[in-house]
Amino acid sequence: METQLIEPAQAKINLFLHVTGKRDDGYHTLDSLVCFATCGDVIRARPADDGTLTLAVTGPMAAHLEDASAKDNLVMRAATLLRERFGIAQGAELILEKNLPVASGIGGGSADAAATLRVLCKLWGIKARPADLAPLALDLGADVPVCLDGGTVLMQGIGEKLTPLAPLPGFSMVLVNPGKAVSTPAIFAARDGDFTDANLWPTDQGFADITTLADALRDCRNDLTLPAVTLLPEICDVLDALARADGCLLARMSGSGATCFGLYPDAQMAANAATAIATTNPDWWVKDCKIASPAA
Numbered sequence: 429m430e431t432q433l434i435e436p437a438q439a440k441i442n443l444f445l446h447v448t449g450k451r452d453d454g455y456h457t458l459d460s461l462v463c464f465a466t467c468g469d470v471i472r473a474r475p476a477d478d479g480t481l482t483l484a485v486t487g488p489m490a491a492h493l494e495d496a497s498a499k500d501n502l503v504m505r506a507a508t509l510l511r512e513r514f515g516i517a518q519g520a521e522l523i524l525e526k527n528l529p530v531a532s533g534i535g536g537g538s539a540d541a542a543a544t545l546r547v548l549c550k551l552w553g554i555k556a557r558p559a560d561l562a563p564l565a566l567d568l569g570a571d572v573p574v575c576l577d578g579g580t581v582l583m584q585g586i587g588e589k590l591t592p593l594a595p596l597p598g599f600s601m602v603l604v605n606p607g608k609a610v611s612t613p614a615i616f617a618a619r620d621g622d623f624t625d626a627n628l629w630p631t632d633q634g635f636a637d638i639t640t641l642a643d644a645l646r647d648c649r650n651d652l653t654l655p656a657v658t659l660l661p662e663i664c665d666v667l668d669a670l671a672r673a674d675g676c677l678l679a680r681m682s683g684s685g686a687t688c689f690g691l692y693p694d695a696q697m698a699a700n701a702a703t704a705i706a707t708t709n710p711d712w713w714v715k716d717c718k719i720a721s722p723a724a
């Protein structure tokens with residue numbers, strides 16, 4: 429039977445995101461607590477005997493990617509770069525199931541690129557250590573290294589400095605996107621004012637439950653919220669809708685937006701919140717999910 433490998437590309441959530449400075453090349457340095465959600469895209473890969481690389485895109489968000497199989501899709505860019513750097517002659521037939529909204533702050537494209545690297549290392553028998561793949565991942569985007577590693581991570585530098593942290597207590601989330609793409613460079617460019625101090629997060633502290641975690645997260649923020657809301661005021665409506673739902677412990681924007689997340693103590697409360705928000709706002713993308721365990 430023909431081999432088909434399947435790799436999840438889980439949504440990336442920035443539980444907080446502090447912008448701590450700006451480098452000479454224009455990139456910003458960050459402090460961000462990153463975790464992953466149980467929902468996301470899926471990458472499937474089969475060997476291609478003729479040595480070609482092809483991509484097909486399926487799924488509810490496929491139409492939002494301009495030219496599904498274009499070579500600038502992050503899946504194709506990841507596959508092409510991996511072949512070049514490791515001198516691989518084999519090809520692959522790739523299928524991207526696009527479930528996450530595009531350009532929405534939950535790293536869809538970055539998670540796809542990272543999942544492509546993981547699945548093709550398996551398909552092509554590349555025995556690369558994480559350190560061998562890290563520079564390649566960073567060349568694809570600042571969020572790709574964290575998506576490659578997964579787990580709960582303190583992300584610093586421009587995204588290349590990753591400190592794995594102890595797993596967080598389990599919690600449920602609702603992700604909401606108002607259905608409008610937001611450009612990451614435009615949001616960083618619109619940010620102004622002071623930078624936030626680095627290293628504010630207590631990396632050695634454990635959290636007994638979601639309530640104590642939410643308390644600690646409330647001392648932090650997403651520094652890109654103000655520029656994002658200025659460019660897309662609907663983000664305020666999304667945050668309000670999440671915060672007003674019963675049981676919401678924290679509502680915050682992820683990455684450069686526009687997707688926001690709400691944290692809830694249990695799956696039933698998250699499901700109820702998702703139903704209520706989706707009913708009132710039929711044009712929004714609404715998804716209830718959980719924090720992914722590191723091995724998921």
Ligand SMILES: C[C@](O)(CO)[C@H](O)COP(=O)(O)OP(=O)(O)OC[C@H]1O[C@@H](n2ccc(N)nc2=O)[C@H](O)[C@@H]1O
Pocket residue numbers: 442445454455456457458460533535538568569570571572585586587612613616683684
């Ligand atoms: C906002 C985050 O989602 C937080 O996780 C990421 O930092 C964004 O990562 P990404 O989408 O992979 O970003 P890239 O594709 O590498 O960069 C897009 C653009 O965003 C800006 N950018 C990105 C990352 C960063 N640390 N500083 C920046 O200023 C730069 O203008 C860059 O040209």
Ligand SMILES: Nc1ncnc2c1ncn2[C@@H]1O[C@H](COP(=O)(O)OP(=O)(O)OP(=O)(O)O)[C@@H](O)[C@H]1O
Pocket residue numbers: 493494500501502503524529530531532533534535536537538540541571610612683684685
């Ligand atoms: N496989 C892909 N999935 C999503 N976007 C892609 C993909 N390949 C290329 N892109 C392009 O990358 C840009 C960023 O999309 P993406 O969904 O990764 O943004 P994001 O969720 O804001 O990411 P981040 O949180 O890492 O900033 C979009 O303009 C999109 O056209």
